[in-house]
Amino acid sequence: MTATVTPARRVRSKLFGATAFYLLGVIVAMAIVFSIIRPDAFPTFANSRNILTDVSILLVIAVGTTYVMVAAGFDLSVGSVLVFAGVMGAKVMAATGGEGWTTVVIGLVVALISGVVWGVFNGVCITVFKVPALITTLGSMGAALGIARLITNGNDIRTVPLSMIKFSVAEFLGLPWIVWIAAVVAVVGGVVLHVTRFGRRTYVIGSNDEAARRGGVNVNAHLIKLYALSGLCAGFAGFLSLVRFSTTTITGHSTDALQVITGVVLGGTSLFGGIGTVAGTVVGMFVSAVLNNGLIVIDVEPFWQEVAIGFILIVAVYIDQRRRRRRSRA
Amino acid sequence: MGVLFEARGLIKRYGHVEALGGADFTLNEGEVVALIGDNGAGKSTLVKCMSGVESPDEGELLLRGTPITMASPSDARKHGIETVYQDLALAPELGPAENTYIGRELLKPGLMGKLGVLDKKTMRAKAAEAFTSMGTDVKDLDAPVSALSGGQKQSVAICRAVMWASGIVFMDEPTAALGVRQTRNVLKLIRRVAETGVSVVLISHNMTEVLEVADRIEVLRLGKRVARYDAADSNVEQLVGAMTGALDTGDIK
Ligand SMILES: Nc1ncnc2c1ncn2[C@@H]1O[C@H](COP(=O)(O)OP(=O)(O)OP(=O)(O)O)[C@@H](O)[C@H]1O
Ligand SMILES: [Mg+2]
Numbered sequence: 001m002t003a004t005v006t007p008a009r010r011v012r013s014k015l016f017g018a019t020a021f022y023l024l025g026v027i028v029a030m031a032i033v034f035s036i037i038r039p040d041a042f043p044t045f046a047n048s049r050n051i052l053t054d055v056s057i058l059l060v061i062a063v064g065t066t067y068v069m070v071a072a073g074f075d076l077s078v079g080s081v082l083v084f085a086g087v088m089g090a091k092v093m094a095a096t097g098g099e100g101w102t103t104v105v106i107g108l109v110v111a112l113i114s115g116v117v118w119g120v121f122n123g124v125c126i127t128v129f130k131v132p133a134l135i136t137t138l139g140s141m142g143a144a145l146g147i148a149r150l151i152t153n154g155n156d157i158r159t160v161p162l163s164m165i166k167f168s169v170a171e172f173l174g175l176p177w178i179v180w181i182a183a184v185v186a187v188v189g190g191v192v193l194h195v196t197r198f199g200r201r202t203y204v205i206g207s208n209d210e211a212a213r214r215g216g217v218n219v220n221a222h223l224i225k226l227y228a229l230s231g232l233c234a235g236f237a238g239f240l241s242l243v244r245f246s247t248t249t250i251t252g253h254s255t256d257a258l259q260v261i262t263g264v265v266l267g268g269t270s271l272f273g274g275i276g277t278v279a280g281t282v283v284g285m286f287v288s289a290v291l292n293n294g295l296i297v298i299d300v301e302p303f304w305q306e307v308a309i310g311f312i313l314i315v316a317v318y319i320d321q322r323r324r325r326r327r328s329r330a
Numbered sequence: 331m332g333v334l335f336e337a338r339g340l341i342k343r344y345g346h347v348e349a350l351g352g353a354d355f356t357l358n359e360g361e362v363v364a365l366i367g368d369n370g371a372g373k374s375t376l377v378k379c380m381s382g383v384e385s386p387d388e389g390e391l392l393l394r395g396t397p398i399t400m401a402s403p404s405d406a407r408k409h410g411i412e413t414v415y416q417d418l419a420l421a422p423e424l425g426p427a428e429n430t431y432i433g434r435e436l437l438k439p440g441l442m443g444k445l446g447v448l449d450k451k452t453m454r455a456k457a458a459e460a461f462t463s464m465g466t467d468v469k470d471l472d473a474p475v476s477a478l479s480g481g482q483k484q485s486v487a488i489c490r491a492v493m494w495a496s497g498i499v500f501m502d503e504p505t506a507a508l509g510v511r512q513t514r515n516v517l518k519l520i521r522r523v524a525e526t527g528v529s530v531v532l533i534s535h536n537m538t539e540v541l542e543v544a545d546r547i548e549v550l551r552l553g554k555r556v557a558r559y560d561a562a563d564s565n566v567e568q569l570v571g572a573m574t575g576a577l578d579t580g581d582i583k
Contacts, residue, residue: 195447195448195450196445196446196447196448197435197437197446197447197448198446200428200435200448201433201435203421203423203424204421204424204428204432204433206423207421207422207423207424208419208420208421208422210417210419211419211420211421211429211432212421212432212433213402213403214383214403214413214415214419215403215419215432215433215434216402216403216404216407216433216434217432217433270423273423274421274422274423274424275423
């Protein structure tokens, strides 16, 4: 039997998983370094607000991705689904006309449905037709973006209702609303994963899908729901992106999936499933957000951030593999 | 003692491999039956067909004389049938208590339960109680199952099956990874389960163990039942002979 675990450590590892806990230290260290280099620009309220706003949209996607990856699934399509949902929402809002809230709500619903449709498509291909998740979502990543471009002839839609533009600059307690919305999504996502039967079964499936099946869990149905949830989150993120930029951003999301998966894995979710928390994901997402922001603030070419994130992903997966190997030997 | 469960003429093919070639099996109420046979004889396949994991290509299953079909393990469970699988079917990242409740999670009463909120405390307490009453030595209910020893893992799988069974427990080599003391415990547990009226089917390669715990023994060879014995009037040589085919008994009714 393993050594006794102190309650404090248990709470900590339950919340974050060990890796993510050390990551908090990494974030603090980065923040200190950036603050020393640019004490006038980095450690300011305005800059913190920038970081929070930047991380919000990706965090909403990352919550869905966490569920999928805890169940040992994979979703590369989220960035394209975000674009697709945004385009659909913008198109329908333009067709509806009007500048009021009704139009905005219609746009939101359309964006959410668009995301869910792609998610269900992914889920069905993966579970019913047994196409590997990597291939399925790589395919829908291309297809969703392609269709978005067909609908718009490749040009961004720049007309959104006035109430949406007003909402994008509105604040609550000094922070833009999308930050609060993302926070609510993360909290609800984290709680549902942790305390509900749906969440528990997500872990079981990721840990050993055959055990779930023999336990009477409808594994395929559950997985389809998870991919639908991932699509829903991506669709919602697409709508939030419309809110933030008042335009679709067709070309801006090719690396979203990479960034999100990096954050999720960094946050302690295992690529092999069965392990992971939304709290960890939040921490993981902040690593790239802080790094990204800090590099811009200290005037390093932003491309370096892409280089760094790429390598960080590899390191995170390496750590995950090692942990996994050590456990299977035990 | 009436016939509780019966399999007739089960055939199961995996591609060109015929794992079961018309296998029969009989289980009476409240008895312990050992199912023995060489490696690859089809024991695990037979158990899978009788517990809803695999559906046989041909043949029928009868519970108390009525034909039943089991499309999934949950169907089997509805009939009170539980299984300890050879591969244990545990989720390694989850704890012992959590594993005990896979697919049967308890929800909190009231509104919280309607929202799907788990009753973790009760599940934990009940699992702990079951582990203790069955004399298993799983002490740390928070450690993931992957951190347990092979024997402890097996204990978790056995407890889970026994805890839920109301009619039949199939155990596919439940003592394979166990030490002497733990094996004794499991054998004792099997007898205790049988006394409560639940029938137990034990697969084992250990003949002394089989003769000690079982009421009857059924022998499987090359996907067919080739012999049945009462444990009281059989011995190791007989069993080994029937398993290997060195001894062809016409004992089948
Ligand atoms: N999923 C499968 N796919 C293909 N062949 C299989 C499968 N499961 C079992 N078999 C084959 O069916 C035959 C019977 O296997 P089974 O596992 O039932 O044997 P067993 O009696 O349980 O053996 P052991 O004592 O080694 O556990 C073997 O030849 C095996 O290779
Ligand atoms: Mg076997």
